Amino acid sequence: MKVEVISLFPEFVEQVVKVGIPRKALDCGALQFNARDLRNYSDGADRRVDDRPYGGGPGMVMEPGPLSDAIAAAKTAIGSSAKVIAMSPQGIPMTQALMKALSAEPGLILICGRYEGLDERVTPQIDLEVSLGDFVLSGGELAAMVLVDAVARLLPGVLGHEGSAEADSFSAGLLDHPHYTRPPLWRDAPVPDVLLSGDHAKIARWRLKQALGATFLKRPDLIEKLDLSRTHAELLREFLSEHSGEKNQASK
Incomplete structure (x- = not known):
């Protein structure tokens, strides 16, 4: 399986594949992982990817341009059939059944939101919204890392005993x-x-x-x-x- 994570903090997300089962999945070739820095797709010298919301209100909104370009680049890297998932408190909750279904996908592109969320105009490029729970985090990175960990252990050949995942x-x-x-x-x-x-x-x-x-x-x-x-x-x-x-x- 190939996984791309789009984030403002790629060095943080990369920690998930440095230890434990995700590291084992990476080492044995069952998992290919890349954390993509969203700021690399900003067209400004300040690498800004957010702006104030139209209509007023607190916080900032992630701009559609850089995010759309990052998704396109990720699809070029791992395949156009990769499922695009936005980590969001508005999404469906993570369950073992969902993790099992996602583990069968050839590729996943995980979007880690920040601030007040994503510009709504990028949602047509998103296949699924997934939530870690009914609470708000400061960003989607932790939720994405949880998803990667949960999916990695279900990939063939990763666990020492093939029946371990089934008994969980x-x-x-x-x-x-x-x-x-x-x-x-x-x-x-x-x-x-x-x-x-x-x-x-x-x-x-x-x-x-x-x-x-x-x-x-x-x-x-x-x-x-x-x-x-x-x-x-x-x-x-x-x-x-x-x-x-x-x-x-x-x-x-």
Whole structure:
């Protein structure tokens, strides 16, 4: 996958591919990344890319000319089929399903807005607006970096185990199940016996039950969106019964 990020602070955005999974994606060739400085497309000696809004009001608006030219240059670099995404609090929220869909694209061009936003006349060149959440950042750089990180780990060959991404939270509409490692007993807290049993069918059943329970307790809104099978519903009831029993025992 080829990714271009258009920003006033390219050196900031570049940090995302210098560590962790995005760095690994870059090193193995699954990801090609470039941060493009929007100021390079200004036609003024001062490299200005913003101006006061027509109609009055506070703040500044990013001019359409430099931004349009930067998008065109990015498309020339990575292909005209690249999807152009504006990072915006007005966009659709980032979800695992969206990240998976974007990871299948051959190329992405991410626009990092600043000030009061983009001149509306550049919006025909934008395919999608994406939001990190219902809050306002000082610019789109952090949101773009989050998107790059989330997409990079879904690219083929990037994660050490091909099933890792599929087992992540939200991949099946559920939060992830609890994880344990050595030692088997730590500060009087043991690893659940089922995980030490070697019975993979029982382990899979336990993990699914814990994922259902964690989602019900922490994100009930996600449970409401799911069409639970009879097996899933039974596992959830079992979890809630066990959880209630543990709480009653702890209160004694």
